[in-house]
Amino acid sequence: MTKKRLIQKIVFTTFGLISLLVVGILFAILGFIAIRGLHVISWEFLTSMPEDGMTKGGIFPAIVGTGCLVLGSMIFAFPIGVLSGIYTHEYLKDSWFKRFIRMMTNNLSGIPSIVFGLFGMALFVNYLSFGDSILAGSLTLGLLTLPVVIRTTEEALKSVDDTLRMGSYALGATKLQTIGRVVLPVAYPNIITGLILSIGRVSGETAPILFTVAAYFLPKLPSSLSDQVMALPYHLYVLATSGTNMEQSRPMAYGTAFVLIAIVLIINTAASLLRRYLNKKVKMD
């Protein structure tokens, strides 16, 4: 073997091992949580209220709470984010204004989530007097995902071949018609999957809901937008650090972690399956 080939082999083997390591880390985390948490999982665990200082019973209210928050934040963030993404990518010409909006969007996504939590508390909970509520928590989470949604939309639009836009303009279509009839029908699978992926991220956020909605212990289901709820990530935090009987609640913590991870993995898998299906559909229709 020549020296050049040997070096190439060493380099790529190293790269390969590092890539495997990444996968290994993921499996280590999943395995660790599964071993300690899987035996707690039962139908009862998923569907009943916590009992006995959260050492027995289930996590049903936390699952419902996280569901409410995800739904609420998406209702807020999706329309605003998608419309803003369309505006910046399709309408704005390259100018200082566009660069400014881009930069601010990036800065928004760089703000630590605990700061979002603090801001949410100041604005929604106190100033707008929503109190600790699903409404305040959803809006705060929505703000947090907004840059992700905008970015996702822009990326999806960027991947639409410019020759399609040109073809549409050349036939006398306006910009709005071009976006509505040509660009979005091509881009929507990637927009939608991006949105679903952002759901996965929202469901795991703890800091933004800490001061705006999350309840330490609330063994009942919410009945309105102004109710507090339990939520999976915060429940996990409580079980792991500040339960009344830490030793006995520890398995419950692992069970909660397992459910949280499972939800995120299911959402991500669904997103990539949906993307593949929709992209095929766009090509074949």
Added chain:
Amino acid sequence: MIKAEAKNINVWYGDFHALKNINMSFNTNSVTALIGPSGCGKSTFLRLFNRMNDLISNFRLEGLITVDEQNLYSKEVKIDELRKSIGMVFQKPNPFPKSIYENVAYGLRVNGINDRRTLDETVERSLRQAALWDEVKDNLKKSAMSISGGQQQRLCIARALAVEPRLILMDEPASALDPISTAKIEELIFELKKSFTILIVTHNLQQAGRISDYTGFFYMGEMIEHDATQKMFLNPSNERTQNYITGRFG
């Protein structure tokens, strides 16, 4: 009869002087090939006739462009309506990810025509004119992405014909196609010239020789020579034209 004209045309992109003092006119029912090395300005010139250059932010034009004696850049002209009346075919086939039928009907639909009978008739007429009807008439509802590249390009031609254009612009329409599909496009251009006036940008000199009545040679933003194709290829007046056509540069 003169169909379209360019008078004293100068174009800038920012500081770059892309077209320099160009005067050309194009006869009705003729095919004019625009040739020249890459970056010589021939595509920019072509796109003046449906105002596609207006989409580029630092584009600036001086001079007069007319079709049927209408000044395309006068204030009364609505760009959307103008573009509808000028057909354009691009280098890469760019069918929309819709059915064959909807691709052809697109130009009518975006201009507010949704009457089923009109659409049906126009789609059939345009596909026939583009010599594609027999190949797709049983599959009009099928995706335009499912037919071959050559068929896609003829579909794009049909799409441009559907709006009954006053002028057809083609920007290297066969450069992404295999020889057989290219031959079909060339035959088609020959047929279309009976009813339309065509400007075509091409890098393929043999193609220019085969299909065009007139040829314009562009070099570094200038129009060097514009004459009957036969004359241009057999006995060009300008030395640079001669050099380009015989392959000594470009």
